[in-house]
């Protein structure tokens with residue numbers, strides 16, 4: 001019997017942190033860079049109101065949320081596209097731009113979704129080496145060929161937590177061929193307060209060849225609702241919008257996101273909390289001789305070579321104590337784990353258990 005045969009997809013499947021532990025839900029989840037303090041109470045209130053009207057479809061164009069975003073960031077409403085998470089914007093960009101034989105340049109240790117969607121669209125991934133887990137503009141430029149269509153990067157980068165300076169990002173755009181699309185993922189930008197840093201939205205809002213993605217999953221604490229957005233030149237956003245599924249962002253997400261963006265007091269609280277605990281984590285890791293770089297997002301990358309421990313064992317022992325962090329094998333970062341900064345109670349427990357696990 002001849003049966004339907006799906007196309008062969010030459011891409012890894014995304015493995016979410018918690019799916020490894022479905023049966024035995026971890027009590028403390030520090031594996032997905034979710035917000036430490038959760039959503040603004042105003043967003044929760046908006047969410048709770050929506051249930052009365054769930055028989056209605058959401059606004060397919062997300063006009064209200066796009067207006068709130070346009071006002072907040074002084075942007076052109078027509079150049080904003082909403083996605084079911086910023087993941088979906090990244091997917092739509094790949095679908096809109098990539099064909100077989102195209103090349104996509106990605107820094108060596110970047111968010112895995114860029115390579116998954118690019119490969120699904122048939123493109124070849126070209127990796128640009130990083131130096132000390134930092135994205136190198138020189139390396140990216142050295143990988144450009146006549147087939148290069150897109151360069152993807154996140155700033156701050158996930159999973160390394162490192163930053164690309166404002167100057168370096170501008171240089172990258174200036175030196176890249178103009179018909180190469182630069183996609184900058186601003187997922188963690190709100191956590192950065194360094195002077196030499198500017199978010200891509202601030203730098204490239206009038207650019208003709210940059211698309212910026214943002215998310216409500218991190219600082220806004222709405223990961224479970226799936227809402228993100230993209231900003232770019234009108235013609236490119238129009239092309240991507242043609243591929244956008246109707247009603248891709250649900251009612252609850254639209255309303256909660258619109259409220260959360262207005263609550264800057266709540267966002268500042270989250271930033272201060274992350275800054276405070278980044279310092280504590282950094283100091284603690286140094287004392288324990290666990291190698292780390294100061295994470296500029298809400299997470300840290302840690303390496304166990306110096307103390308001669310195996311990251312897989314550390315991961316398992318933490319998991320057995322109900323603490324889930326992120327393994328780094330898929331990123332090919334040796335003997336390392338990525339830890340999200342949680343709330344104070346979770347962080348204290350994590351430090352206490354980690355010390356026990358490494359026998360300090």
Ligand SMILES: Cc1ncc(COP(=O)(O)O)c(C=O)c1O
Pocket residue numbers: 032033084085086087088111154157158185187214215216217223226227228
């Ligand atoms: C750099 C980066 N971009 C995008 C995302 C995905 O965000 P969203 O939940 O909006 O799809 C993540 C999530 O971990 C991320 O680390």
